Each structure stands twice: as C-alpha cells, then as structure tokens.
Amino acid sequence: MSCGALEWGSLLEAPHATPVSPRRTPGAFHRPGPHQQEGPITAVYEGAVQDLIDELGRLPGIGPKSAQRVAFHILEADAEDMKRLAEAITTVKEKVKFCEICFNVSEDATCRICQDTRRDQTVICVVEESKDVMAIERTRSFRGRYHVLGGAISPIAGIGPDQLHIRELLNRLSDETITEIVIATDPNLEGEATATYLVRMLKPLGITLTRLASGLPVGGDLEYADDVTLGRAFEGRRALS
The missing domain is CATH 1.10.8.420 (RecR Domain 1)
Incomplete structure (x- = not known):
C-alpha cells in the first residue's frame, strides 16, 4: 500500500477527524445553495x-x-x-381598454360578453382578473355575465376593498333581474379574504351566493386550473349560507 493510501486511510478512520474543505481558486464559480437566492445579472x-x-x-x-x-x-x-x-x-x-359594465378587457366601450343578448342576464360571475374570464370561458360551463374586480384584497400589498370594483358591482345589483352571484375568486389567502368580504356585503341583498366547488388546487390561481377541473368546479358550485 502506498504512503498516500495510508495517509487517507488514517484520516478516514480517525474518530474526530476534521473534514478538509476543497480549495477554491480566486474567482471560481460558486453555485447558490438551496436557501440562497440568485442575484441579478451584473x-x-x-x-x-x-x-x-x-x-x-x-x-x-x-x-x-x-x-x-x-x-x-x-x-x-x-x-x-x-x-x-x-x-x-x-x-x-x-x-384595449376596460368594459364600462364588467371591467373585462375590451376594444369597445362594452365587451362582447356584455353585448351578447344570448347570455343569461340573471347570473353574474365575480372574478379577480380578466384572464380568469378567459379561463372560465374555455370550459363552456357558464353562460352568464361577469364582473372583474381588478384584483383581490391584500393588506400586505396595500389593496383594500376601495381599490377594487366592488362599488360598481353593488350598482349593477340594483337590477332586479339578477338572482345569483357566483364568487370565483382564486382559492388562496387573498381570494378567500375577498370572497368573505363579498359575502358580508351581498348577503343582505337576498341574492343567491355561490362558490366554486372543491377540486381546485388550494393556493393556486384560477387561470392555471385545467379546463376539466375548472368546469367541474363550476358545475358543482355550492350555495353560501
């Protein structure tokens, strides 16, 4: 056995041997650890x-x-x-601007969904963003109209009810033909906080309030849910007491 092998064998067998750190050359590439964030590119x-x-x-x-x-x-x-x-x-x-009625994106004063007289005029689905409208439309499970809040309640981000289109929603509900509000905010902390606030504001009006059924990933965004899962959640929506 060579002297080098004996030295390494003694080092490995030593009960309290101190690990030898690999030598770094100046300017050597350093990969961030699992709990370190990669810095911006210079x-x-x-x-x-x-x-x-x-x-x-x-x-x-x-x-x-x-x-x-x-x-x-x-x-x-x-x-x-x-x-x-x-x-x-x-x-x-x-x-592109925002629809004067529902605040969905539109190239006209009102969006094509609000203009479509074939849609169910008695149901409004409340969502956070316009991209959520597109996600629900792909499922072909809803034929009512929408109301885009423009975000969700988030104290950390400094977004309260006054920064959302909630007042405009209440104004739309003066139309007595509306019988159901579907609350389709995201199934995360901000979305649930927004849903809770909406229920508190809308419940005294006597309109049926529903929420999408379970099945959507908790903590996720509506836009990332697959069409089948979102469609089933919509069809199985539950009434809020």
Whole structure:
C-alpha cells in the first residue's frame, strides 16, 4: 500500500477527524445553495442591449437570466417578426381598454360578453382578473355575465376593498333581474379574504351566493386550473349560507 493510501486511510478512520474543505481558486464559480437566492445579472452589456434586458426583467415571471435569453432571441430573430411584435404591443396599449359594465378587457366601450343578448342576464360571475374570464370561458360551463374586480384584497400589498370594483358591482345589483352571484375568486389567502368580504356585503341583498366547488388546487390561481377541473368546479358550485 502506498504512503498516500495510508495517509487517507488514517484520516478516514480517525474518530474526530476534521473534514478538509476543497480549495477554491480566486474567482471560481460558486453555485447558490438551496436557501440562497440568485442575484441579478451584473450589467455587462452596453447601451440598448442592457436597456432591453432591464426592461424585460421588469415583466412578471421573467428573472434576470430569462430576460437575457429573450433579449438575445430578439436580437437574433427576423426583423419583420420583431416589427410585428413591437406593433402588437403598441396597438394593445392604444386600443384595449376596460368594459364600462364588467371591467373585462375590451376594444369597445362594452365587451362582447356584455353585448351578447344570448347570455343569461340573471347570473353574474365575480372574478379577480380578466384572464380568469378567459379561463372560465374555455370550459363552456357558464353562460352568464361577469364582473372583474381588478384584483383581490391584500393588506400586505396595500389593496383594500376601495381599490377594487366592488362599488360598481353593488350598482349593477340594483337590477332586479339578477338572482345569483357566483364568487370565483382564486382559492388562496387573498381570494378567500375577498370572497368573505363579498359575502358580508351581498348577503343582505337576498341574492343567491355561490362558490366554486372543491377540486381546485388550494393556493393556486384560477387561470392555471385545467379546463376539466375548472368546469367541474363550476358545475358543482355550492350555495353560501
């Protein structure tokens, strides 16, 4: 047995041996541990490239590395494709607004759902965001109308009832043809707080209040639920006492 093997064997057998830390060379790459957050990418690019990365990084769900990948995809993509993308972004900001009745996104004063006389005029489904309307529409389980709150009650984020379209909902309920309100806020802490507040405000009006049935993932967002699960939750909605 070599001297090196004997030395290592003695080290492994020693009852109180101190582990030897691997030597790091200056500037060696260090991978963040499981409880460490990856820091932002240092601004190493010049001018327009770095400006694009910074702006993309401000979008929800896009971190520093994703912003960098998207930026370089834009640089390498066909110029006409990127021109159409830029025009689509500009157009949506210029043309799209919120429906005067339900606050869903619309290019007209009122959205196509509110304009559709074939929809059930007696039922209103209350959701947090316009993307929730799209999620429910995909299930083809609801033929009533909607009311978009524009968010959910969140004291941490500084959002209270006054920041949501709750007053406008109450104004809509002056129409005596409405017999049911479906509360379809997200099944998370903020969504449940919003639902509880709505029940307290709407219960004295004598209108039937319902909530989506169990089956949706707790803590999730309505928009991420698959169509079948969301459709079943809608069809099995329960009355709130």
